[in-house]
Amino acid sequence: MTVTIKDIAREANVSFSTVSKALNDSPLVKEPTKQRILALAKEMGYEINTSAKILATGKSNAVGIYCPEITDQQYAVYVLEVSRELRQRGFLPCISSSSYDDAKEMFSRLKVACVIVADDQEIQFPNTDFVYHPFSGNADDQEKNHYTLKRDAALKAASLLNHSGHRTALILSEFHSDWLYRTLKRDSEFNTINHLQVNNNDIDRLYTSLKNTLDQTIPDAIICSSRNLAELTFVVGKSLGLKIPEDCSVIAFDGNVSSDSPVSLFGYSSKKMAAATADYVYAVINKREYHYVNLNPEMTLNYTVKL
């Protein structure tokens, strides 16, 4: 059977309320008694019944993380990392990636103090005091969020390329996405900027389109909207006898810039976002002041870019 505070109380010859206090490290119980109880609890294999605790207090240290698109690498890294960070700050992270209703129910069961939405949709959780949307486009402008950040990163990368003599660029994106092209078209200093949109799943066509495009003109830089596209571009480039980066630099956006990438990247670090999120959550829940950390665009430059 499970061990309760009553069992411990009996063994320790104290009342069960004393045990409760000892277990919560209350100053109202004498140190030796406390130690004795703690030791006994450990020995007897006591585990707190959280339902009872939540019922009695109406509080919980659980934090919900809602991530409907966990199969997206970027969110997965963020979720993993934010879990770790929350845990370090004494919270209990609880992920839901099934339906919205599921998430709502689970979070309400756990009486979460906060839910973090790892998605670009601004999903709401009505009965939660505090819902945070680090990835949504409309987040309060006090801080840099994902949306602003990826544009900043793109512009920073473009600026670097411009300053190192890159004058023409080819933007390679997936069909559904044109933010990169739009951003660079408007705010960068390339003389010529072309856009090639491809279907990531049709590798044969991708190869052909890219080859045809490069057969006509070689841009100074190929800027891809994902790491995967950049890897394929790299191989296609090599196969066309292109010297990378002498003839043409290759760089890509990535939502999880890290140092072990084979191609140069710009973007942001999901890990750092995660740490910032955890700090923010901690501050809000504990009603502390929070100093917004400006997350910076990140870049990993390696031999695929000519500087």
Added chain:
Amino acid sequence: MTVTIKDIAREANVSFSTVSKALNDSPLVKEPTKQRILALAKEMGYEINTSAKILATGKSNAVGIYCPEITDQQYAVYVLEVSRELRQRGFLPCISSSSYDDAKEMFSRLKVACVIVADDQEIQFPNTDFVYHPFSGNADDQEKNHYTLKRDAALKAASLLNHSGHRTALILSEFHSDWLYRTLKRDSEFNTINHLQVNNNDIDRLYTSLKNTLDQTIPDAIICSSRNLAELTFVVGKSLGLKIPEDCSVIAFDGNVSSDSPVSLFGYSSKKMAAATADYVYAVINKREYHYVNLNPEMTLNYTVKL
């Protein structure tokens, strides 16, 4: 303030235990009364307090899913899918992908009836009645698990290739993995079978090694240990003027075989595994008989294989 069954009881002029029964759809309460109470509950915005319910019953319909490597696409798909399937069967899926201790605590809070370990390690959860390891190598041999399944799939693919005249093969794997080569070396009917191991992150070397290898001899088939490797192989092959599949077929193992892949795949379907898992969990928890479904190796063949 939150609405409790007592509030409803007062409004409805019944005792609160009647409300409890009505809310649990007990046959012990007259239909009109039940309807009245249900309507009232809805109107008043009643939400059950799960902590109280768990405390009172000692039971919960929550199922834990432990997935430490959620950034692995294959597990991510599985987790997503198993969540959906469990939900459909009336369970509440709860994912943890942080530390083991986190997971244990969260699962104990939720009083999960079962935990599913989405990992190849056979991780145990001591205080849970029922822990299921669909991805571990040592699972009971009553059913085909991930481990058996990937070998079966590889052999089935090899057999198909053999029967359609492929006599020589090049196995392309990442450095840390040689199961594919070992399996095919031992049990397939290729005359010649070579192994090239590459580092997925060093795309430049990957290109060179693969090019050098193919410059010497062209195998009838290139069998890759991941979809990503196959995509790169495809592009390298094209760039060398290789006609795919006339000169050489390309196929890859994938833990999540689906029809939208640009290259031919063999492996299994995480989605089907997920459905089987959910069935199994349902049967065990409800003490029903379970008929093991033999999950079958899956294949997606498209133009990259010559038949």
Added chain:
DNA sequence: CTGTTAGCGCTTTCAA
């Protein structure tokens, strides 16, 4: 069919 009552394990006054 409906109501009464006694807990589930814990926290938290309040009294000793």
Added chain:
DNA sequence: TTGAAAGCGCTAACAG
């Protein structure tokens, strides 16, 4: 410094 007692919201006998 400790203990007694009430109560968090709900379920589950049992009695009516």
